[in-house]
Amino acid sequence: MLSKANFNYSLMYLQNKSFLFLLIFFALFLLWCCNSGNSNSANTTTEESEIDDYFFLRNPDQVHRRPTEDLRGTVIVLSEKDFIERITVVDNPKGFQYKGQTPCVVELYANWCKPCGYMSQVMDEVAPEYAGRVIFYKIDIDRGRKVSEAFNVSDIPVLLFFKPRSAISKTVGYINHQELRNAIDEYLLKP
Numbered sequence: 001m002l003s004k005a006n007f008n009y010s011l012m013y014l015q016n017k018s019f020l021f022l023l024i025f026f027a028l029f030l031l032w033c034c035n036s037g038n039s040n041s042a043n044t045t046t047e048e049s050e051i052d053d054y055f056f057l058r059n060p061d062q063v064h065r066r067p068t069e070d071l072r073g074t075v076i077v078l079s080e081k082d083f084i085e086r087i088t089v090v091d092n093p094k095g096f097q098y099k100g101q102t103p104c105v106v107e108l109y110a111n112w113c114k115p116c117g118y119m120s121q122v123m124d125e126v127a128p129e130y131a132g133r134v135i136f137y138k139i140d141i142d143r144g145r146k147v148s149e150a151f152n153v154s155d156i157p158v159l160l161f162f163k164p165r166s167a168i169s170k171t172v173g174y175i176n177h178q179e180l181r182n183a184i185d186e187y188l189l190k191p
Contacts, residue, residue, distance in 0.1 A: 069102050073131025075123050078106075080144040087137070087162060090150035098162040100135065103188035105180075107138040108148060108158040115174040119157040126180050134188055161187040 070076055078086065087106060088096040098104075107123055109116035120138065127136040141148040141156060151160065151170070161169040161183065169187040 069100055069135055071102060071132045071135065073128040073136075075107075075120070075127050075136040075138055078137050078139045078144075080139070080147055083137075083139050083144060083147050090146050096150075096168055098164055098166075098168075100162065101164060102133070102135050103161070103163040103184075104135040104137055105184065105188070106160040106162065107136075108141050108144075108151065108153055108156060108160065109138055110141050110156055113156050116157040119159075119174050122175070122177055122180055126177055126184075129181070130184060134184055159183070163188050 083106070084090060086099060087104070088098055090096075105123070107116075107119060109120060123136055123138065127134075130136075139147055141153055151158065155172050157172075157174060159171045159175070159180075161171075169183070171183060175183065
């Protein structure tokens, strides 16, 4: 038979175990509630407000989410963020893959660079000739360090030629009007 002391000890042991079990259950329940609430809100903000750099690479059919392309024949100044959204991801392990539908020329320049100023004038004058067929962009390498590092820019100006599903072409240094036209015709418009 159980003595009164053994009975009290057994009762206390069961109460402590029950309390411990309830405490663990409550802690797990709180963790589960907090995590499920956070994951839903995180998914919502990711889907709605953040741009997934690899979205276009994984889902090339999702054209409706691409930034609209400006085909007016003017040179568009890009920020680093704009470059990544419109042109290509700079840290993609699969390499550079153009996101746009229309071929483009991107000038990498700096405000302090005299040849870049001349190159910008050439771009401004040639861009209207290719309105609707080629988009012209430029990005300041002092404000786009990731871009200049990704393309190993050591001399400027640099022109990058992007075309859907094709390798990137690159020229370094100033080129005149006719040389730019020839490069566009050769790299971007030739099938």
